[in-house]
Amino acid sequence: MSAEVKICGLTDADTVDAALEAGADYLGLVFFAQSPRAIEPDAAAEILQFADDVIKVGLFVDADDAALDRVLSTVRLDLLQFHGNESPERIEQVRLDFGLPVMKVIPVSGAADLERAELFVPVADRLLFDAKPPKGSDLPGGNAVSFDWTILQGFKCRLPWMLAGGLTPANVAQAIRISGATAVDVSSGVESAPGTKDSDLIRAFIRAAKAS
Ligand SMILES: O=C(O)c1ccccc1N[C@@H]1O[C@H](COP(=O)(O)O)[C@@H](O)[C@H]1O
Numbered sequence: 001m002s003a004e005v006k007i008c009g010l011t012d013a014d015t016v017d018a019a020l021e022a023g024a025d026y027l028g029l030v031f032f033a034q035s036p037r038a039i040e041p042d043a044a045a046e047i048l049q050f051a052d053d054v055i056k057v058g059l060f061v062d063a064d065d066a067a068l069d070r071v072l073s074t075v076r077l078d079l080l081q082f083h084g085n086e087s088p089e090r091i092e093q094v095r096l097d098f099g100l101p102v103m104k105v106i107p108v109s110g111a112a113d114l115e116r117a118e119l120f121v122p123v124a125d126r127l128l129f130d131a132k133p134p135k136g137s138d139l140p141g142g143n144a145v146s147f148d149w150t151i152l153q154g155f156k157c158r159l160p161w162m163l164a165g166g167l168t169p170a171n172v173a174q175a176i177r178i179s180g181a182t183a184v185d186v187s188s189g190v191e192s193a194p195g196t197k198d199s200d201l202i203r204a205f206i207r208a209a210k211a212s
Contacts, residue, residue: 002210003176004183006162007190007202008059009037009142013047018199020054022206028057028081028185031071034138036195037187041074048075057081057103061140068098079103081128083141092123101125103162105141107132111151121158128185131165144188146171149179169204173212184209 007019008028019027029044030037039047048056058077060068062084071077080098082091083105095102103126106117117127131147133140146166163181168189176184188194190201 003181003212004162005206005209006055006057006183006185007187007197007205008057008164008185009035009187009191009195010047010197011037011039011043011195012197015197015199015202016047016051018202019206020051022203023210024054024202024206025183026055026057026079026185027051028059028187029075029077030059030142031063031067032059032061032083035142037142041071044071044075055079059083059141062086065094065097068094072098072100079126081105083130088119088123091120095123095125103128105130105164107140108147108151108165110148114151114155117157117159117161124159127157127159127161128164129161130185141165142187146175149175152179152181155180167205169201169208172205172209176209176212 004025006026007024009030010016029039055078057079059081079101081103091104102124104120104124105128108129109132130141131145133143137143144166162183162185163179164185167186190205192198
């Protein structure tokens, strides 16, 4: 079975097209001002206007209701990704109030971190396991850092989950093989510079993930 692919941090129509043509299953837009991939709601709506048969994901970091409203009143999204310190209670509230499925990110550096996933099983629709940010990073994700994929071997998760963190066209097949992931998420690994997506790298990533 080929893995599902999410391309995250898209900021222009050309790389959206490249991702769609190559078979991306999810497109991610970052609504977090400190990110080099941050996009304003108007621009997001514009680059997604022809993106129909794909799951459109909004990435948020500890966003309050007003910030979510501001985006959701302008952009048609299918899934909300929460990449901050959101509690299970906050995830439950957002899911109910905004009526959209929610993917909660679990930062991982060792096997013990996987236990945190259980807290979100009753309130989230999906989980995403990403590497913890390195010391000194201003970003909770998008750091091109991997964790030890072997800790996911044999891990029984009661929600669908994705793997993220430092994935690239060169390592994604191995990451899938080792971790058992059925869905993968990439941002830095398909960029020519932070915040600049590269269509060739997007195509290579999707090809490698889908072939594995
Ligand atoms: O991409 C960002 O700038 C970002 C900012 C804040 C939180 C998360 C962010 N990105 C997400 O982090 C993971 C891993 O990214 P990478 O492939 O290692 O660069 C992924 O889910 C991105 O969507």
